[in-house]
Amino acid sequence: MFLSKYVLRQYIIVLAVNLTGVGVGMTVAWPSPMLIKLMKEDTQLSRKVSEDEATWIVSCGCLLPIVFSHFISWISNKLGRKTTLLLISLLKACIYMVQIFATELWMLYAIRVISGILDTGILCNLLAYSAEIASKEIRGALVTIQQMSLATGMLIIFTVGPYATYLVVNVVFECITLLIVVPLIFIPESPCSLLGRGLKDEALQTLIYLRGSETKAKEEINEYTVSCEQNKHTISYRDKVFIKALAIVVLLSIGIQSIGYLTVTMYLQIILDTTGTSVSTEVMSVVFGVLQLLAGLFAAVVTDRAGRKPILSITLVGLSIGMSGLGLFFYVKDSGTEITGIMNYLPLISVVMIVICFNAGPGSLINVVSSELLDSPVRSFGMSTSITCGLLVAFLNLKYFTLVADMIGSAAVFWMFAGVSLVYMMFILICVPETK
Template identity: 40%
Template sequence: MLPICKAPRFKQYAIVLIVNLGVITTGMSLAWPSPMLVKLGNETESPLHRPITDEEGSWIASVGALCNTFTLCFLGMLIDRIGRKYCVILTCLPKILISIIFIFAKEAWVLILGRAVIGSADFFLFTAVPIYASEIADKETRGSLGTLLQMLSSLGIALTKSIGPFVSYTTYSIVFAAMNLLVAIPVLFLPDSPYYLFSKGKTNQAMNTLTSLRGSEELAKEELAMYSVAVNTEKVNKIKLLKDRVFLKSLGIAIVLCIMSQFTGFNAVSYYLQTILVSTNTNVMPEVASLVISLIQILAAICAAIVTDRWKRTHILLSSFIGIFIGLVALGLFFKLTEEKQEVIGFLNYLPMISLIIVIYCYSAGIGSLFWVLVPELFDGPGRALGVTIAMVVVSFLIFITTKFFPLLTMAIGPAMTYWSFSIICVISCIYVYFCVPDTNGKTFNEIQKELSGEEAREINEKNAK
């Protein structure tokens, strides 16, 4: 297991970084619609027999998320059956195959089908990686390591925004296939998560892995004891688990986090970023603005990694939603002014780009990064795979809704009202986070479960009574 890495803490960072490399390709495929829909709709650049229609474009952008609502239903079982590590490797194979098919595709339906498969693989990866990372990391590094997912996803998005507009559709497909192959190979040499090994009765392997990761046999034994409690407590069928009060409370918080993260409109803005920038009719080049915004997203993810284990999770979330609210209000204001035939001069040329930078920075530095940290933290033991899977099904469905109907919504009520509607969700999200979301920073999974069950509050009250 990574013999080059001697220090336990460094070993954790190295393992989680390697398993997150696949997320770069997920970022690339998430950003794919931004430059490629422009090419596919252009008569001279489209590799198809004809340019795609707006309806076909909306299906190409959103179909992957729709398929996830069905395929992810089986992922919890698969993650527990074959392990987190092999699930990560498994996601790369269909993406390589579909990339090759895309090179020779001449019909829009082939792209829609291919995007459905790639989208399902991406969300499979987004389910397995946070679970793996949370089980490799100790409680002190779990937050910062969890934010690597958003950081490397942002890097993948930036790669697409920097390469996509300037190369042909075919060249990009070749680059994407090569990237998937490159990131899959190192994962083969990683250990599976110690919790998974323990749950499969491989106690000695789990002990060796934990000793290597925690730096001492004593710490490893303590963690194995917690695994034993979790496995014995939660070795029930899924139906019984869904009747457990603490699990349902965790699931409820996770689902609301899903709704809040998606109805800020980030994915709608991200998928159609270049199209939005073209529609502003400003002097700023859409391709350049799109790249700048993507680089800002990487910076935001790095900032999230720095502050996640230093600040309260709830404070970061509140700051995130307030920032997104400001950006969306400003973006809506720009489109309202253009609807009223206000001349776009001076500062107004840069208002859309500045607004989008604020939205994307605040999302990536806040809810976009913390979502992948918080959701796995809310669940304990075998319930984690089921809980995260259900959360991902909800996220997938909401991404489909926002990306499929975003163009229709902007046509129906106008872009200004669309962005202002998203901003209202940010206000509601702030209220929910303040009153309902527990702070998990620096806590073990057992401590988080105690807080969710109210046991921690009872213990404090008993101490005060004495």
Template identity: 30%
Template sequence: MADMGVSQAELVEPRGDNGRKLPQYLAALAATLGALAAGSMLGWSAPVMVKLTDPNSTDYDFSVTQRQGDWISSVINLGAAFICFPIGLIMDAIGRKKTMLLLVLPFTLGWLLITFGTSVGMLIAGRLITGVAGGAFCVTAPAYTSEIAQDSIRGTLGSYFQLMITIGILFAYVVGGYASVFVFNILCTCIPIIFGVVFFFMPESPNFLVVKGKNDEAREALIRLRGSAYDVDYELNSLKARAEENKRNQVSYIAALKKKTALKALLICYALMVFQQLSGINAVIFNTSQIFSDAGATIAPTIATIIIGVIQVIATFISSLVVDKLGRRILLLLSALVMCVCSTALGVYFFLQQTHGSEADIVQAITWLPLVSLSLFIIAFSLGFGPIPWMMAGDLCQIDIKAFVGSTAGTLNWLLSFTVTSTFNSLNVAIGAGQVFWMFAGIMLVGFLFIFFVIPETKGKSVDEIQVLLGGEPQQRPEEKK
């Protein structure tokens, strides 16, 4: 007798994309609790460093100079860049689930050093360690969610990573802005622990289990993720066929990357990370308060920062709803175009302010421009260039290079983030804020053209179908092989 929770269509056509979706949503949300921890790490410095660099601060028993504060803020990028490549090897060796559970230890240790630090060195060490854990999550969580998801919801589940990042940042802005530094640190320490407890009960990636020859465990994982009425054997056979094909053709990373499809996937993943960071997103976020102030707004810096955090969360949530309907390509194109226009507008405002002065009539006539441009910039980034670059390695790459491409792309992203955040103020002084934003606009114009001419649409497509789009040969279905 049919299960009352299963539709007739699922029983008649159990293959393809039928099957229960709720367990996949729950597993993806559990995995991206690690992204929530990473988001709180990223947002920590915005509310906290203002307090710590205040000469009258009593949050710690030592003082923090502005230069030391810059290092405390930015050192997470170096920790994240350091771990991205090794974590790819680790998750291929012991699995996605075990790797993420192990990350609870360094994340908790890092926050404890920050919470009970007795010197600037301990704060830097704590931030470095949390950067290592946060950077590792940026590789493992997207890989896990892409491998547990069916094709029709892969984009939606993949976008949860960036959504939870933005929620973590907003959490840091709100709680860090109003709670004491000690209380805020304790709450941040709890997040990775909660993640560990919840994620412990989630299944391992079926894809990984098949690669390791654990077919019975893979079958059980698929049943947990798809439901007992789903044709698990069909998908399992497909995974086994792909794993056997990769095993027969198993070569080194260097040899694997010589394939046309692998090279194109690598190029796209790297390029998207470059455009994401060189879009100027961090320059915009870090100067939110100044832009609001320059526009004559009376909103307090803390409130202004929270407003931007809310905009990020809402726009990223909308992206998660439409990414599997509109597709990755159209969202990236829209994102690049709007960010280009907004950066141009911000450049015009700062250039006129620099050349004519803040009180000039022409500047006073467009005091609304930076507020509108900033809000639209954040919305556009959150819809496209925020979440999508992180999910593309999962979409485009076969399992033999997925960990390598995802981890090295993550390393590139964090190194670029460190470069942009550490040089923005110097660039402002050297060439002017207006010219810097025009440079960002030019980069996004190049990004728009790259997306238009190079990047294929992966919405709702299987791994094999995507490989064909990248120039590969069509693969036989399991039932077609004799």
């Protein structure tokens, strides 16, 4: 079946805005190949970094966004989602230009902190923009494109990072960040953002352009107006429905940061080097990136055909099995047993399962569920709140992963991630409504 030109138009616009997600994915994956270079090789920095400093490079980008996320939400409501995304992308291009010439560790810390704030702004606005541009029938598929864009950015870093020099990787990063800015100039503003600022005529024209029907456009505007009236007092915490939805979204955000995928991503090459298997860590990094992209594509295809909860439940069980496999490998390795035969490939098999299950399930669908649980008038506030809580958990995971692994063993850490995945699955089955 052929897509109508209006549906195709929505896809093109969402794909264009999701290029900003490519930049976020590159920021997330950057430490994986770069930490090895910064700790073991001579780079343009004045000295090599220690293991403790490496943990700060990975985690410091999660700190200040906790403070600034609601400020970014306020800016978005004042300027509009498109304008905010455009300004943030321009600022990111400036920041990564500085990274090319950075020679001191404190400069790298500052760049990671500022880029963390900007990336938080992108994620908040990108999710809301995609949900507000899309028709209800294809919203699930369009929102899952965000995970594909993140996976594309990670794939670029995982492919280039292990083989190129520190300087070349940063130059590539800057060039792509500059290219991302261009399509943002030509996309329309979110109709909900226009309505929120009282620009009803402009919102109507945008919706007619996207839906191809003035009747449908007026119906959506009326729905938004009714929703605004119903939600006038929700952010004062007097609406039980909003409080329940916000609580679920916050717990979903905390859960997705607690299952260990971000930790595995940022410390990927260090984890793979630690395994000491005969499988090339550079090849595994590229495989990791490709599988992320394919799994995200799978989610985009099936999310509007199957329920959210069944997909999330199955993939979280698979994620738990993958984490358990990594735990088993490190348990055998730490016990002094020689690694031979199939055990050489257990880390690869486990990582493949983790990547596929996360990106086909929670990585793609948690954002969909969150956006569908929150009405447009409170979506920006709700997403900012959930991201703030998730960032706090992400910081603790990233900063203290290596410390905890040294204290109780890597096997125990990965088994903890496996257990949390199962608890997360039970929470989704029992407490989260099916939003399809």
